Amino acid sequence: MGIWHSVFGVIGLIVLITVGVSGFGWYSVFAVVIPYAAILFFICGFTYRIVRWASAPVPFSIATVSGQQKSLSWIKASSVDSPSTTLGVIGRLALETLVFRSLVKNEKVELQEPQRLLFKASTLLWLGAMVFHWSFLVIVLRHLRFFLEPVPSAIVTLQRIDSILQGLLPILYMTDLQIVLALTYLLVRRVIYPQIRYISLVSDYFVLLVVAAIAVTGILMRLIYKVDLFQVKSWIMSMLSFHPALPQGVNVLFYIHLCFVSLLLVYFPLSKLMHMPGIFLSPTRNLRNISRNHRTINPWNPAVKVHTYEEYEDEFRNSMKEAGLPVEKG
Amino acid sequence: MAEDVAKSKAFEIDYTPPQKNWMEPAVEFRKGTFCYPAAPKNEKYLDLPYPREWQPTEQDWKLPENWKEILLNGMEDRLNRFRSYRLFLDICVRCGACADKCHFFIGSGDPKNMPVLRTELLRSIYRKYFTLSGKILGELAGARELTEEVVKEWFYYFYQCSECRRCSVFCPYGIDTCEITMMARELLSLLGLNINWILEPAANCYRTGNHLGVPPHAFKSTVDFAVDELKELTGIQVDVPINRKGAEILFITPSADYFASPHWYTFLGYLLLFHEIGLDYTWSTYASEGGNFGLFHSADLAKRLNAKIYSEAKRLGVKWILGGECGHMWRVIHQYMDTFNGPADFLEEPVSPITGTHFEHAKSTSMVHIAEFTADLIKNDKVTLDPSRNGKWKVTFHDSCNISRGMGLLEEPRYILRQVCPEFYEMPENTIRERTFCCGSGSGLGADENMEMRLRGGFPRANAVKYVRDQYGVNLVACICAIDRATLPPLFEYWVPGVEVAGLHELVGNALVVRGEKERTTNLRGEPLTPDEG
Numbered sequence: 039m040g041i042w043h044s045v046f047g048v049i050g051l052i053v054l055i056t057v058g059v060s061g062f063g064w065y066s067v068f069a070v071v072i073p074y075a076a077i078l079f080f081i082c083g084f085t086y087r088i089v090r091w092a093s094a095p096v097p098f099s100i101a102t103v104s105g106q107q108k109s110l111s112w113i114k115a116s117s118v119d120s121p122s123t124t125l126g127v128i129g130r131l132a133l134e135t136l137v138f139r140s141l142v143k144n145e146k147v148e149l150q151e152p153q154r155l156l157f158k159a160s161t162l163l164w165l166g167a168m169v170f171h172w173s174f175l176v177i178v179l180r181h182l183r184f185f186l187e188p189v190p191s192a193i194v195t196l197q198r199i200d201s202i203l204q205g206l207l208p209i210l211y212m213t214d215l216q217i218v219l220a221l222t223y224l225l226v227r228r229v230i231y232p233q234i235r236y237i238s239l240v241s242d243y244f245v246l247l248v249v250a251a252i253a254v255t256g257i258l259m260r261l262i263y264k265v266d267l268f269q270v271k272s273w274i275m276s277m278l279s280f281h282p283a284l285p286q287g288v289n290v291l292f293y294i295h296l297c298f299v300s301l302l303l304v305y306f307p308l309s310k311l312m313h314m315p316g317i318f319l320s321p322t323r324n325l326r327n328i329s330r331n332h333r334t335i336n337p338w339n340p341a342v343k344v345h346t347y348e349e350y351e352d353e354f355r356n357s358m359k360e361a362g363l364p365v366e367k368g
Numbered sequence: 369m370a371e372d373v374a375k376s377k378a379f380e381i382d383y384t385p386p387q388k389n390w391m392e393p394a395v396e397f398r399k400g401t402f403c404y405p406a407a408p409k410n411e412k413y414l415d416l417p418y419p420r421e422w423q424p425t426e427q428d429w430k431l432p433e434n435w436k437e438i439l440l441n442g443m444e445d446r447l448n449r450f451r452s453y454r455l456f457l458d459i460c461v462r463c464g465a466c467a468d469k470c471h472f473f474i475g476s477g478d479p480k481n482m483p484v485l486r487t488e489l490l491r492s493i494y495r496k497y498f499t500l501s502g503k504i505l506g507e508l509a510g511a512r513e514l515t516e517e518v519v520k521e522w523f524y525y526f527y528q529c530s531e532c533r534r535c536s537v538f539c540p541y542g543i544d545t546c547e548i549t550m551m552a553r554e555l556l557s558l559l560g561l562n563i564n565w566i567l568e569p570a571a572n573c574y575r576t577g578n579h580l581g582v583p584p585h586a587f588k589s590t591v592d593f594a595v596d597e598l599k600e601l602t603g604i605q606v607d608v609p610i611n612r613k614g615a616e617i618l619f620i621t622p623s624a625d626y627f628a629s630p631h632w633y634t635f636l637g638y639l640l641l642f643h644e645i646g647l648d649y650t651w652s653t654y655a656s657e658g659g660n661f662g663l664f665h666s667a668d669l670a671k672r673l674n675a676k677i678y679s680e681a682k683r684l685g686v687k688w689i690l691g692g693e694c695g696h697m698w699r700v701i702h703q704y705m706d707t708f709n710g711p712a713d714f715l716e717e718p719v720s721p722i723t724g725t726h727f728e729h730a731k732s733t734s735m736v737h738i739a740e741f742t743a744d745l746i747k748n749d750k751v752t753l754d755p756s757r758n759g760k761w762k763v764t765f766h767d768s769c770n771i772s773r774g775m776g777l778l779e780e781p782r783y784i785l786r787q788v789c790p791e792f793y794e795m796p797e798n799t800i801r802e803r804t805f806c807c808g809s810g811s812g813l814g815a816d817e818n819m820e821m822r823l824r825g826g827f828p829r830a831n832a833v834k835y836v837r838d839q840y841g842v843n844l845v846a847c848i849c850a851i852d853r854a855t856l857p858p859l860f861e862y863w864v865p866g867v868e869v870a871g872l873h874e875l876v877g878n879a880l881v882v883r884g885e886k887e888r889t890t891n892l893r894g895e896p897l898t899p900d901e902g
Contacts, residue, residue, distance in 0.1 A: 043508065087458070090454065091451055091454060091455050091458075092451075093448075094447065094448055094449065094450060094451040094453075094454055095449065095450075095451060096450075096451045096452065097449065097450060097667075097707065098667075098703060098704055098707055099703050099704075099707065100452065100544065100547065100703055101703075102533055102536040102537060102542055102544060102773055103772070103773055103774060103775060103776035103802065104537050104773070104776075104802040105776060105778070105801075105802065106776055106778045106779050107729070107775060107776030107777055107778075108729055109727075109729050109740050109777070109780065110725070110740060110743060110744055110747070110780070112747060113743075113779045113780065113783070114779075115776075116776070119802070120776040134540070134542075138540055140465075140537065140538055140539060140540045140542070141463075141465060141538075141540045143537070143538055143803075144465050144538060145798055146468060147468040147469075147474055147828075149381060149383070149474075153381075153827075153831070153863075154831065154834075155474065155827075155828055155831045155832075157796065157798040157799075163463060163464075163465060167463070167540075231464070232383075232384060232385050233383070233385060233464060233467050233468075233479060233482065234462075234464045234467075235385075236385040236390065236479050236485075237390075237462050237464060237467075237479070237482065237484050237485050237488065238462060239462065239509075239510040240508045240509075240510075241501075241508070241509055241510060242461075242462055308499075308500060308501045309501065310458070310459060310460060310461045310462070312458055312459055313459040313460075313461055313541055316455055316458060316459035316541060317459070317540070317541045317542075319451065319455055320455060320456075320459075320541050320542040320543070321451060321452050321455075321542075322452070322536050322542035322543075322544045323541070323542035327775075327776055328729070329702055329703050329706065329707075329733075330701075330702055330706070330729055330730040330731075330732060330733040330735065331728065331729050331730060331731045331732045331733075332732055333706045333707065333710050333711055333732050333733075334706065334707045335707065336707050336708075338449055339707070339708070340668060340671075342668050342671050342672045342675070343415065343672065344672050344675040344676070344679070345574050345575065345672075345676075346679070347654050347676075347679060347680065347683055350575075350576075350577065350654050351654075353575075354576075354583055354584050354585075354653075357583060357584060357585040358584045358585065358653070360585060361584065361585035361588040361589070362588070363584055363585070363588055363610055363611050363653065364611050364612070364613070
């Protein structure tokens with residue numbers, strides 16, 4: 039159900055952009071105003087959200103411990119899953135963000151009749167997520183060649199590696215293929231698994247389709263409806279120098295590509311995409327498990343009403359004395 | 369109650385989600401799947417708001433007139449006080465990795481028991497009232513209106529989460545449903561919606577010092593009873609100091625240990641061990657509870673109950689505190705106590721008087737887990753053990769949720785078990801250590817009236833026990849949690865009959881060779897040491 043809202047939404051946007059560009063010729067709106075506004079919104083929104091999180095304290099030390107604590111000297115502690123040092127926390131977060139370690143642990147539970155549970159390793163989601171995120175990152179890095187002059191050699195090398203399969207297809211980047219496959223998987227799993235379909239919101243499909251639209255238009259511009267990349271670069275350089283000029287030698291696909299990138303930038307700080315910076319602030323992952331030898335301060339630690347020993351003894355003094363228990367007030 | 373359920377036919381578990389969109393709140397308070405509301409007297413005793421008689425099954429919950437305002441203000445207040453709340457409400461991508469990690473989902477098939485959807489019940493309200501996209505796009509952005517039906521849904525599902533944190537291990541961002549459940553329960557409590565199985569123990573603990581409401585003189589007689597029983601079983605007369613000023617160590621354990629079964633034998637184990645090593649220690653009647661049902665209600669109530677531990681340690685002038693076998697107690701001790709009621713600058717870094725070991729990892733809270741303490745004793749050869757006295761048991765170990773995921777105490781109990789039991793077998797690795805499954809009754813859900821949900825929630829745990837029972841003939845599950853000891857027996861009776869439950873120190877007490885003891889012919893339960901050959 040939710041998926042159709044998203045599909046129609048994306049198609050509607052494509053039509054809108056096509057009409058806007060081809061019909062009305064609103065080039066400067068789509069190539070100058072919207073990108074500038076989107077970037078500004080992204081920077082402000084992204085910062086605002088992080089400041090918002092950071093301004094709320096972490097009152098308690100709530101690490102999710104996933105390994106042996108550091109206790110007795112002869113018991114080997116798990117330095118990453120139960121980090122007792124900052125280095126351990128860095129390691130934990132690095133593994134979490136670079137190889138999605140928690141997702142690797144994923145397992146599927148199946149109910150076998152009569153009433154027997156089977157646990158199976160389930161790494162497909164991990165694989166899909168890894169392929170998607172890493173491809174996305176490489177693609178973003180590759181695009182830096184449009185923004186930097188001279189193009190750093192690292193980016194040139196990355197681009198060369200990514201296009202190592204060029205013998206098979208003209209100028210096919212591996213990551214282009216991968217991201218389309220990964221997006222297809224991520225979308226399909228939301229549709230075919232009943233539980234995942236049940237929890238999926240319109241926005242979950244929408245964001246996948248937006249990224250897919252960006253990827254597909256990018257690939258089409260690369261392979262079939264080519265645009266003049268030198269012109270694109272000079273347009274970007276003009277934007278970067280705040281003397282915007284309109285891009286030359288481009289087609290409507292370019293505008294669609296650009297608009298969806300702008301949309302993604304605007305959507306980012308408003309949505310779950312904030313999981314990207316969020317993971318670094320996640321208190322269950324970024325705290326050390328040393329709460330018994332290092333006191334965590336709660337800035338709002340409230341004064342609470344307690345039942346004091348004196349009140350307790352006042353109530354029970356007689357029976358305590360009868361039972362031979364020591365009391366404070368004879 | 370367990371027998372009633374056991375006699376009826378086996379539960380059906382259906383994983384097909386309903387046709388209806390989850391955003392339309394719908395909840396049916398079916399007998400056996402929810403806990404009774406708190407008695408007003410307990411709420412009054414703890415000064416909690418809006419005490420009243422009400423029933424979940426009735427249409428009118430008698431909410432205060434401005435309930436919506438109270439809830440939304442309560443949410444805003446907590447969003448500003450806890451980074452975890454705002455962050456966890458913001459960053460979930462609904463990947464679904466957590467779905468089949470929850471024992472309540474596995475056992476019930478109810479999609480609202482998937483951690484992701486449990487949180488969405490609250491998140492959808494957060495979106496509607498606290499986010500720009502939710503305010504503008506409404507349902508398209510996953511936002512929904514706060515209605516009384518939503519509140520009812522919260523009450524049902526946030527008292528169907530045992531705060532075990534298993535989902536948090538598998539979540540790629542570490543989103544911890546326990547944090548969300550804690551927030552939801554605090555919010556419900558603002559409207560006077562509490563359950564009695566939490567508030568009665570909490571009120572008892574506030575007044576008498578322990579959940580079971582044992583007054584000091586009754587505590588003394590229960591100790592005397594244990595002393596007599598040990599004399600009979602071992603021929604040893606143990607000395608049990610109570611409220612003794614100037615002792616080196618204060619010992620605190622959940623009250624079930626000295627009042628319930630099979631906890632009782634663990635209690636005997638403690639007493640025997642402390643006698644044998646000549647520990648300079650004391651019990652306290654004022655701080656006669658290690659557990660903290662306040663944690664299942666609100667951070668404030670947890671703090672109020674926890675305050676007794678340090679305050680009593682100070683009054684008695686001890687050097688450090690030793691803590692008994694309990695799950696959520698150790699979540700509080702390890703992750704909250706120092707923050708709540710510290711700094712404990714009147715205490716010292718714990719040092720074992722027997723081995724001289726410095727428990728450096730506990731130098732700020734000055735509180736050591738008894739498994740750490742005993743493992744150190746055994747490692748240093750300070751006690752003589754005869755594992756054959758546990759020869760009738762084939763043992764497996766159930767990691768308690770809070771001890772594993774809230775603390776990381778995994779190897780100490782295993783080391784002890786291997787030293788005191790001749791046969792020890794692990795359950796499948798998907799179900800132990802940080803991946804352990806809850807007993808199904810944690811976080812105050814162990815009420816009898818909630819039995820169907822408890823048996824469903826405990827199904828994955830029981831299933832793993834069944835595996836080792838069938839594979840290796842395991843007949844005893846050792847655990848270090850008082851709630852486990854209370855709730856695993858009916859669970860196993862239903863799912864995996866023939867498996868018993870014991871605390872770690874019951875097994876230590878069995879194996880412990882005490883100087884001057886008579887020849888032991890029975891274990892601490894008074895049962896013959898070897899199995900009946902017949």
